[in-house]
Amino acid sequence: MSPRNLEILAYEDTELGPLCLRRRELLSEPGTVVTEVTLNHEFLMSSYNTDSEREISSRSAEIHGGSELKALVGGFGLGYTARELLKDPRIVSVEVVEYLPQVLQWLRDGLIPLSAELNDATGLQLTAGDVYQRLLAKPEQKYDLIVIDVDHSPADQLGSEEHVFYTADGLKASREHLTDGGVLAVWSYAESSSFSEALKSTFSTTHVEPVRTYNPMVQEEQTDWLFFGVK
Numbered sequence: 001m002s003p004r005n006l007e008i009l010a011y012e013d014t015e016l017g018p019l020c021l022r023r024r025e026l027l028s029e030p031g032t033v034v035t036e037v038t039l040n041h042e043f044l045m046s047s048y049n050t051d052s053e054r055e056i057s058s059r060s061a062e063i064h065g066g067s068e069l070k071a072l073v074g075g076f077g078l079g080y081t082a083r084e085l086l087k088d089p090r091i092v093s094v095e096v097v098e099y100l101p102q103v104l105q106w107l108r109d110g111l112i113p114l115s116a117e118l119n120d121a122t123g124l125q126l127t128a129g130d131v132y133q134r135l136l137a138k139p140e141q142k143y144d145l146i147v148i149d150v151d152h153s154p155a156d157q158l159g160s161e162e163h164v165f166y167t168a169d170g171l172k173a174s175r176e177h178l179t180d181g182g183v184l185a186v187w188s189y190a191e192s193s194s195f196s197e198a199l200k201s202t203f204s205t206t207h208v209e210p211v212r213t214y215n216p217m218v219q220e221e222q223t224d225w226l227f228f229g230v231k
Helices: 049-062 080-085 101-108 117-120 132-134 168-175 193-200
Strands: 004-012 019-023 035-038 042-046 069-074 091-098 124-128 143-148 178-188 203-213 221-231
Touching: 004 101, 004 221, 019 101, 035 178, 049 080, 049 143, 049 178, 049 203, 069 080, 069 132, 080 091, 080 117, 080 143, 091 101, 101 117, 101 124, 132 168, 168 178, 168 193, 193 203, 193 221
Parallel strands: 069 091, 069 143, 091 124, 143 178
Antiparallel strands: 004 019, 019 035, 035 042, 178 221, 203 221
């Protein structure tokens, strides 16, 4: 890789700032190569540790408990959330809505680790658009699972303004896109008491679950948070 252990795979200007896809070998683990995304010069995601991205998918299906499920995913990322849903035999279709079309092009161009697998996946639909706009509008179809992994957290959003999705009004509108018994799941790197309260005021059953993993890159345990609301 050049220079030394870093390769820039794509660099795009977007309305949210510069978007970069890079691949590098970890200095702390020679031979381990990771793919990473930065947005507006801030770290966004990595292929190195995908535990919580995969966990939010598997737990959504477990909490629902049904079969022949249709899922909507907000945010493609590096594809690990969608792939975990596709692996589950209880799920028959997955639609992913991604705000940045450049991210979907990376997949088509084979630039991310899961490109070959997801480009050939059946039951996967990719849509360029704003998942929040979709959820705040009147539903054209309903889903059994809605999995949102877009922002860093309810209080740390990618856009410059706070989004109504994370309020009780936004959650009520989003709930209408779920079938009876449907599950809304939201990923976050931090706990949020205000979002938890909004979720409790909107859904009949809620769960807030930490996912703790050890990150050897920073030599400490990190905790991501998963929020679930059941209609």
